[in-house]
Amino acid sequence: RAFFLGISLLIVTNSLDGLYPLLIKVGIDQIEKQQPLGELGRTSLLLIAALTTLGVFRYAWRRNFGRFHTYAMENMRIRIFKHFTTLGPSFFHKNPVGELMSVITNDVSSFRQAIGHGLLIFLDGVIYLAIILPIMFSINFTWTWQTLIFLPLVPFLINNVMKLIHANYKVAQDRFSELTGVTQETIGGIR
Numbered sequence: 564r565a566f567f568l569g570i571s572l573l574i575v576t577n578s579l580d581g582l583y584p585l586l587i588k589v590g591i592d593q594i595e596k597q598q599p600l601g602e603l604g605r606t607s608l609l610l611i612a613a614l615t616t617l618g619v620f621r622y623a624w625r626r627n628f629g630r631f632h633t634y635a636m637e638n639m640r641i642r643i644f645k646h647f648t649t650l651g652p653s654f655f656h657k658n659p660v661g662e663l664m665s666v667i668t669n670d671v672s673s674f675r676q677a678i679g680h681g682l683l684i685f686l687d688g689v690i691y692l693a694i695i696l697p698i699m700f701s702i703n704f705t706w707t708w709q710t711l712i713f714l715p716l717v718p719f720l721i722n723n724v725m726k727l728i729h730a731n732y733k734v735a736q737d738r739f740s741e742l743t744g745v746t747q748e749t750i751g752g753i754r
Contacts, residue, residue, distance in 0.1 A: 569628030572620050573683075574690055579617040581694040586610040632679030639671050661747030665740040 590606045647663075655663075699707040 565627045565631040565634065569624050569631055570686065572624030572627060573686065576617060576620045576624055577687065577690040578694055579613055579620065580691070581698055583610060583613045583617065585698065586613060628679070628683060632675050635678055636671055636675040639674060640667075643667055643671070659744045659747065661743035661745070662740050664747075665736070665743040669736050669739070 586606060586609055590603060590610065593603045593606060696707070699710070
């Protein structure tokens with residue numbers, strides 16, 4: 564429920580993100596054409612109303628979408644813990660507890676990032692393209708295609724950056740795993 568409510572509110576938020584620049588354009592056009600101050604006042608009130616509504620909806624979607632990936636992470640942690648309670652001592656003798664905890668903590672956090680921020684970035688991009696591209700083409704077709712001509716290069720750039728991030732993440736996870744294992748064995752030796 565939190566997921567679908569969050570996505571619905573995200574669609575409204577992104578629609579309002581596409582609306583308020585058009586209201587600013589209308590206001591600038593009114594100033595340029597020296598229309599009466601009352602017209603500009605109405606446009607200003609519409610802009611304030613749109614921005615206020617945008618703020619309310621943005622807060623609501625963040626709250627609901629945040630609940631979704633937080634609950635999913637907690638559910639996964641509970642399932643993993645329940646599975647660990649079914650394993651015997653021989654499993655824990657073969658696998659250091661510190662290493663298991665490190666891997667689980669990092670993997671569950673990565674899962675949360677993927678279904679939270681990763682999914683959000685993907686949906687945000689799709690919704691923005693669906694809303695903003697028609698607006699851009701209606702304003703000026705030539706400027707729009709000239710702006711978007713380099714868009715196909717973006718996935719290749721992102722792919723290279725993601726490879727660097729993954730390599731550094733793997734190194735950090737391995738170091739954290741070693742540190743957690745040493746700490747666990749040290750504390751176990753003190754007892």
